Amino acid sequence: MGTVEYATLACHDCGLETQHQLAYAGRLLVVTTCTRCGNSIERDVRERYLRDLRHRVTSKPGRMLRRFRRHPVSFAGSLPRTTVLKPWELLDEIRLVWTAAADARRRQDDGRRRV
């Protein structure tokens, strides 16, 4: 998981203000989870994350970004040491962003079926 912070927010399920775990990838908020009931809200931030990453990767950003788009996970594993990000940190962020995006999409599909 990326960077984790905590904040008191209103939870719809609990009906009151509870402590929430906020999971960030870089400076983007990806998942908000209520620590009381476990209800979580995922956001699909893949496009913003990729844009953001461009600014964070120092060497050959264009070429690296194209490789990254094609194979995000294997790309993260092969990052040279000269980049700003440590590969394993980036890999954690990518997992977080892509898992959240899949969850968010699944939730959207469920909603459509119910309607």
Ligand SMILES: [Zn+2]
């Ligand atoms: Zn809750």
